[in-house]
Amino acid sequence: MNDADLLQLEMDTLWGPDDVGRDGDTPLVAIGVAPDGRVVPSRAGTTRTAELLGSIASVTAAGGPSYVIENAVTPAGSAIVTSDETVPTALHAARPAKWWEREEWSDLLAGRLGPWAIAVDTGRVVALCHTPRARGRAAEAGVWTHPDDRRRGHASAVTSAWAAIARSRYDVLFYSTSADNLASQGVARRLGLRPIGWIWQLRG
Secondary structure, three states, rough: HHHHHHHHHHHHHHOOOOOOEEEEOOOOOOEEEEOOOEEEOOOOOOOOOOHHHHHHHHHHEEEEEEEEOOOOOOOOOEEEEEOOOOOHHHHHHHHOOOOOOHHHHHHHHHHOOOOEEEEEOEEEEEEEEEEEEEEEEEEEEEEOOHHHHHOOOOHHHHHHHHHHHOOOOOOOOEEEEOOOOOHHHHHHHHHHHEEEEEEEEEOO
16 A cells, blocks of 8 residues: 555544544545655545635644554563553553543543553553544554653553554554654654655644
8 A cells, every 4th residue: 555545544544433433523624645745635524615715714724744553663661551451450540630531531441442552650641542543444543641751752662552452453553643743753753653644634
């Protein structure tokens, strides 16, 4: 599969209903640009030109790089629990309450939202990689790190652990971020993820 096809598959995965009934926050327009310059329009976004022109002042554009996870390097040093293990009872109480709702955390740990990997340090959840979107044979990585524990390699560790278990369920694994999230781009570099292009979004 070439990079343009991968970008199309990622956009199909990101927006519209997914395998567990989540409906992605679909942009007005989304366009993928492959490294060779090929432009790939999203099938999910709308192209209501008149509406866009009529509200152009309220439309914002944002973009960021996309990667495919092929053979992520596995960093050492983090204590990680994954969704293919027995979930420790203490992990239920370790919910990062400011960022995760109780019901969503329960669904996550029960595996109802797809594969996940969580880094724990002295009883605290310091980072996790989960599956915010999965559709058919593809899944997207979603990474969260506690603000007090950033730049310590936890994000790389959980992303690699997530990929190791997610690839048994999905053929293609994606990782994407925003243009200004240099830390997230650093994770992609450390793991040796392959860039497949850039996705631009217009939102109203």
